[in-house]
Amino acid sequence: MxxxxxxxxxxxxxxxxxxxxxxxxxxxxxxxxxxxxxxxxxxxxxxxxxxxxxxxxxxxxxxxxxxxxxxxxxxxxxxxxxxxxxxxxxxxxxxxxxxxxxxxxxxxxxxxxxxxxxxxxxxxxxxxxxxxxxxxxxxxxxxxxxxxxxxxxxxxxxxxxxxxxxxxxxxxxxxxxxxxxxxxxxxxxxxxxxxxxxxxxxxxxxxxxxxxxxxxxxxxxxxxxxxxxxxxxxxxxxxGSELPTPETRDSTVTDQVELEVRELTVRADDGRTLIDDVGFRIRRGEVLGIAGVEGNGQHELINAILGIDDPAAGTIRLGDQDITHWSTRDRRDAGIGYIPQDRHREGLLLASPLWENVMLGHQARAPYSKGPWIDRKGARQRTIRTIADYDVRTPGPDVPAYALSGGNQQKLIVGREMEASPTLLIAAHPTRGIDVGAQASVWERLRQARADGLAVLLISADLEELIGLSDTLHVIYRGRLVAELDPATVTAEELGSYMTGARAEEARP
The missing domain is CATH 3.40.50.300 (P-loop containing nucleotide triphosphate hydrolases)
Structure with missing residues (x-):
């Protein structure tokens, strides 16, 4: 039986x-x-x-x-x-x-x-x-x-x-x-x-x-x-459809430099060098990808650009302004958007409603505030728009962030940063831990923003994502940029060999 x-x-x-x-x-x-x-x-x-x-x-x-x-x-x-x-x-x-x-x-x-x-x-x-x-x-x-x-x-x-x-x-x-x-x-x-x-x-x-x-x-x-x-x-x-890819080949790169990092060095409290003489430029309409095994200085580079950590040497320019010693808030107000690598620890207040989360990092600006006061109505209206525009699947703006799936949390963060009209976006592992549908949505948003002139610093462990989205590709190894590669011709295997240091010396600029 x-x-x-x-x-x-x-x-x-x-x-x-x-x-x-x-x-x-x-x-x-x-x-x-x-x-x-x-x-x-x-x-x-x-x-x-x-x-x-x-x-x-x-x-x-x-x-x-x-x-x-x-x-x-x-x-x-x-x-x-x-x-x-x-x-x-x-x-x-x-x-x-x-x-x-x-x-x-x-x-x-x-x-x-x-x-x-x-x-x-x-x-x-x-x-x-x-x-x-x-x-x-x-x-x-x-x-x-x-x-x-x-x-x-x-x-x-x-x-x-x-x-x-x-x-x-x-x-x-x-x-x-x-x-x-x-x-x-x-x-x-x-x-x-x-x-x-x-x-x-x-x-x-x-x-x-x-x-x-x-x-x-x-x-x-x-x-x-x-x-x-x-x-x-x-x-x-x-x-429910053919699987999307991150492939981007039509160039939208302009001549206008949005971010310039020169001779940047960051040291730990004990004197160890975490970032060693790093320099690069990102122009408007360009995605600059940085590949590397985690723990080779990516996090410290992000913190230095955001103003979370002070560099020991070097300069950081945003547009025509030297922001090396600006506060994080001033840098954000000047046009730096940030998609963090850990959405729970760095990107969201999980117990707070979505409308409060959409304000994070932008709470002193319209439509989230009127003078010294929080504008709840404006914040909720912007959140409703973000939910609709970025396909965040939720009953409404008053739902706590923890009630959303990981992919919808990520789309909310992407929407929050894009709606602030940044001139530079730092995207750290933007599709980590999300499914293929949410991944495709994030890729499409990055492509659209690039076409509209946004400068993007992309840091990812997904080699397909890096190769597909980047206009320029650097490899970071032990805190140094050791190779500049062409995303149109490099393979994932070649990229991996640079990331592990196997070909670092021969390619160092």
Whole structure:
């Protein structure tokens, strides 16, 4: 007799004010498989999983677990049905041990007393069974990111989960930790655990999943096996059209220099040289790309141009003005826009509404202020316009920034900076951590702004992005610019050899 699927969702629809997050979704997950769900940021993946975990209730549709229709009113109901969820942002108490975090809310008792010995034995048994080597008595604050994720997985296994939902589980992991996670997932699968894996990293999905379901604009569009599709085909299913590229070849470069950096040197507090005699020019209508392995001075270069760090030597000119010793605010007011590499730490106030986030860095200017006072009406109107113009998918300007998907957060930041009409834009990893649809939107905005005369300093780890968007390409290595390359002819392999120093000496200007 054929076993019923572990999970069967039929006709799931979920509406929020102004937004249909899920529309008539159908999903079947077989027992003991790794089933990936992919889609653009904001496509409805996380909402669907929150419904399956009982955090939200569908407006329409049915849920069946192991062939039995159930009504999930809360995560407690989901846990009772054998469903566990590991969220992208971990929910652990740093000042408690692994054991205390795992049993928190489900403390074992022997009579009136806590059965700590029994809990420790159970955790060790689970760790051994699923290949999760971890000390139950170590404080969570002493663990790395990958180890913390294993603690989260142990928490749900401890509660008897047979169906495990992982929401963007590799988003915060380094490559070695990703490999370790995939080994853990393979062991869980061998032990009969069903895994639902949400991601937009298509190469990872193709390597780990047994089945892949694509969600686009809130509905399921296709379920495929990894052997039947390429990453590019999967991406095209996600966006619903041919996959865009960053390719830009029509020159819009003018003769007018917007940024000139001369003999710039930056030193650390201990005297180490972080930026060594760097110089370059960016003209209006030009994208100057800087390639380099992270940690070779890119961050310090940005901070020096923004006025966050003082240079030890050299000059920085914006247009016809020497801004070397200007404050960051004066530089921003003079026309420097900034898309930061870490949108959460540097780009957004996550708990604040969108209209406050759109003001950041521009709050002393119209339409955000009238004299010394904040103009809430003006700020909200500008935010509404930015949401519409940059396709930020949200119910409105009063939603907190943390409620947006990563791609929509990034589009809001891009909109904020572009709407301020900068003359120079510093774009640091502008498409990091976002899906192909949001990536294409950011590329198109950069191309349009370049055509309108914007000067762009582009720093990225995505070599295709650098080669495709840049008019001029420099390589930074150990704080020095070691090569100037032609994006029209250089290959990713050649660029990589300069970035690692293999060809640095022969190409140094």
């Amino acid at each position: 054929t076993q019923p699927p572990a999970v069967e969702l039929r006709g799931i629809t979920k509406r929020f004010p102004g937004v249909v997050a899920n529309r008539d979704i159908n999903l079947t997950v077989a027992r003991g498989e790794i089933h990936a769900i992919v889609g653009e940021n904001g496509a409805g993946k996380s909402t669907l999983m929150k419904i399956l975990y009982g955090m939200q209730r569908p407006d329409e549709g049915t849920i069946a677990i192991d062939g039995q229709h159930i009504d999930l009113r809360s995560p407690t109901d989901a846990i009772g049905a054998g469903i566990g969820m590991v969220h992208q942002h971990f929910m652990l108490a740093d000042n408690l041990t692994v054991l205390e975090n795992v049993v928190l809310g489900d403390e074992p008792r022997r009579g009136p007393r806590l059965d700590i010995a029994g809990a420790r034995s159970r955790i060790n048994e689970l760790a051994d069974t699923y290949g999760f080597p971890i000390d139950p008595d170590v404080l969570v604050e002493q663990l790395g990111v990958g180890e913390r994720q294993r603690v989260e997985i142990l928490k749900v296994l401890y509660r008897g989960a047979r169906i495990l939902i992982l929401d963007e589980p590799t988003a915060v992991l380094v490559p070695q930790e990703v490999d370790e996670l995939f080994r853990n997932l393979a062991e869980l699968k061998r032990e009969g655990v069903t895994i639902i894996f949400i991601s937009h990293k298509l190469d990872e999905v193709l390597s780990v999943a047994d089945t892949i379901t694509v969600i686009r604009a809130g509905t399921t569009v296709r379920t495929v096996e990894p052997s039947s599709v390429t990453a590019r085909q999967l991406a095209e299913l996600m966006v």
